[in-house]
Amino acid sequence: MLVIKCARCRKKLWKYFKIGSGEVLRCHKERIKKEFIPIEKMQKEHKLICPCGNIIALDKGKHFSMVKKSVTYSGTKDPKR
Numbered sequence: 001m002l003v004i005k006c007a008r009c010r011k012k013l014w015k016y017f018k019i020g021s022g023e024v025l026r027c028h029k030e031r032i033k034k035e036f037i038p039i040e041k042m043q044k045e046h047k048l049i050c051p052c053g054n055i056i057a058l059d060k061g062k063h064f065s066m067v068k069k070s071v072t073y074s075g076t077k078d079p080k081r
Helices: none
Strands: 002-006 012-016 026-028 032-035 047-049 055-059 063-066 071-075
Touching: none
Parallel strands: none
Antiparallel strands: 002 012, 002 071, 012 032, 026 063, 047 055, 055 063
């Protein structure tokens, strides 16, 4: 389970179940387990924008396409799948 945070203001955004190794380039909506800031409040015109103004991701329907270097994460990934 990873905790996704804004790279600019360090606010926690959500807990995400990451499968496989590698960077977090996409966040599938069904794998988001807990929202610290409601996604509905961050969503503007197919973009996720942190309250500090940082653009976090683009909404692609079933997943969010993350903007590189706009988020940081901590936790462990599940390399088994």
